[in-house]
Amino acid sequence: MTPPLPWRRRPEQSVSVVVPAFGAAASLVRSLDSILAQPVRDLQVVVVDDGSTDRTGEIADAYAAEHPQVTVLHQQNGGVSRARNAAMAHVTGELVTFVDPDDFLPADAWTPMLRSLAKTGSDFAIGMMERVLEDGRRVRPPLLHRNHAVERLGITIDDAPLLIADVFPCNKMFRTEFWHRAGLSFPPDTSYEDNVFSAEAYLAGSRFDVLTPVVYDWYVRGEGSSDTNRRGRLKNLRDRVATKQATLERVLAHGNPELIDTLYRQVLPIDMWEHFRAAVRPTTEEPETYWRELRAGVRALWNDTTVPFEETAVPPGQRLMGWLVGEDRRDDLARLIDLIDGPGVPTEDGVYLHPWRDEPGVPVALSRA
Incomplete structure (x- = not known):
């Protein structure tokens, strides 16, 4: 049998995904199932139970018992930044991304970013994300839609300044080596921590890739x-x-x-x-x-x-x-x-x-x- 052509092979890169979880018993199963369904052979899932008082920790431990890819950390409640930062000390993949436990991934979500990073060698890649409402409707926030209207590979923040508005960690995949070299982390004890973290990533990146496919489903509950x-x-x-x-x-x-x-x-x-x-x-x-x-x-x-x-x-x-x-x-x-x-x-x-x-x-x- 003729082997597949090189450009049709999936890039074989190890991926770690960080899931900070607090009081997420109602949604964690769907989120973890969507992660484990991704077609990545070398996958590590680091779930941080951030002092939950519901069944979040129990659910995460059950997944770890059944799936060797899953590692669970239990810690006192310290907020999403401390949970993500704690997980980064345990990440082993060449690439790292993030999923919040209320959200979930579309099928084959990471392949566009994996292919892009394998092609360009960039420090990180950014994909489109959609808001998914409780009734199933999908919404593309205008600024996100504008930033991801066209593919741009190997650029810097100086090439596309408006991208600094894309502050979300969950629609991005980073080289772990870049993460540590740039000294990236999430500021603890504050809301809107993603704004500072993302600015530091953009400013530290020698190049990054901006992609058009949807790589993340941002679930919006009716909690206005x-x-x-x-x-x-x-x-x-x-x-x-x-x-x-x-x-x-x-x-x-x-x-x-x-x-x-x-x-x-x-x-x-x-x-x-x-x-x-x-x-x-x-x-x-x-x-x-x-x-x-x-x-x-x-x-x-x-x-x-x-x-x-x-x-x-x-x-x-x-x-x-x-x-x-x-x-x-x-x-x-x-x-x-x-x-x-x-x-x-x-x-x-x-x-x-x-x-x-x-x-x-x-x-x-x-x-x-």
């Missing part, structure tokens, strides 16, 4: 109310601002003006609307302190020496929210949010017809629809 409440906590706000500042510090040190401008205009502001809304919500923790720290964070990041918030690339309502925060106009912010959630703010011939557009001193950019 709990997410909303979390945004109103002071620690959540502080973590958000701190990780943005830490990311910015690293990018400023890198020194590429286009990357810096992209970060200010297109990346850093994209999730601030959650905190603008939380600032006028009656359930927000210590509202006066929250408002003061939100305003300080906005003014520190977006100002006349960087990029004013009204000049960022977010939608007009969000730009106006940010300007109102910076101007210390909490009552007007509440009025704007009520208007957006009610009849909406009209637009006409590309003009955003908000109530303050004719007020002296209001930036012209805030009327841009």
